[in-house]
Amino acid sequence: MNPFSRTRSNDAEAEFDGWNEFVPAHVPDPGPFLEGHDLLCGDAHAAFHRLTRDLFEERGVYDATFGYNLAKLNLDRRHPDAGFRYAVDADDSGTLRAEFTPTTAFCPMADALVTGSFRAWNDLADRHEYDRVRVRVHPMHQQADALDDSLERAERERDDQETSK
Numbered sequence: 001m002n003p004f005s006r007t008r009s010n011d012a013e014a015e016f017d018g019w020n021e022f023v024p025a026h027v028p029d030p031g032p033f034l035e036g037h038d039l040l041c042g043d044a045h046a047a048f049h050r051l052t053r054d055l056f057e058e059r060g061v062y063d064a065t066f067g068y069n070l071a072k073l074n075l076d077r078r079h080p081d082a083g084f085r086y087a088v089d090a091d092d093s094g095t096l097r098a099e100f101t102p103t104t105a106f107c108p109m110a111d112a113l114v115t116g117s118f119r120a121w122n123d124l125a126d127r128h129e130y131d132r133v134r135v136r137v138h139p140m141h142q143q144a145d146a147l148d149d150s151l152e153r154a155e156r157e158r159d160d161q162e163t164s165k
Helices: 042-059 070-075 112-125 142-165
Strands: 081-087 092-101 132-137
Touching: 042 070, 042 081, 042 112, 070 081, 081 142, 092 112, 112 132, 112 142, 132 142
Parallel strands: 092 132
Antiparallel strands: 081 092
16 A cells, blocks of 8 residues: 555656566666676566565555655656666575665665665565565765665674574
8 A cells, every 4th residue: 555645647657667667778777786796687677676566565665755666766767867776696696686776865765765675575585586685775875875884784683583593
């Protein structure tokens, strides 16, 4: 359920790519967190992103600014440099790396969005093929270092919980 629902005309839907499409010109360029890893493109990107939409819907990961499921940002033609890119970790094929590029360098919701994303992907890991999803914020965001530190702590806490089971 979308807590930020807005009434939109059918014309507004024309501003979005389809869920089965991967349009390289409408997604952010991969940043440093994904360098040297196996970047998901084409059908692989689209398939994982459709799953992301479902997980975000279930966990309520919404962008309040735009009033939609955060996964839809990748499809929003008005923001071609924003959204998620994914890569399989070069050293561990069971780990997916996800890098979030917000729409602005000062996005005030970045912390909530990446934390919610991290939790959705990792708390519902039985719904995808990866043991874990590591999340980082593109360095264009003014608080990327602090946000990435927080995400690294969350990873360590999750790893500690898994080890103690």
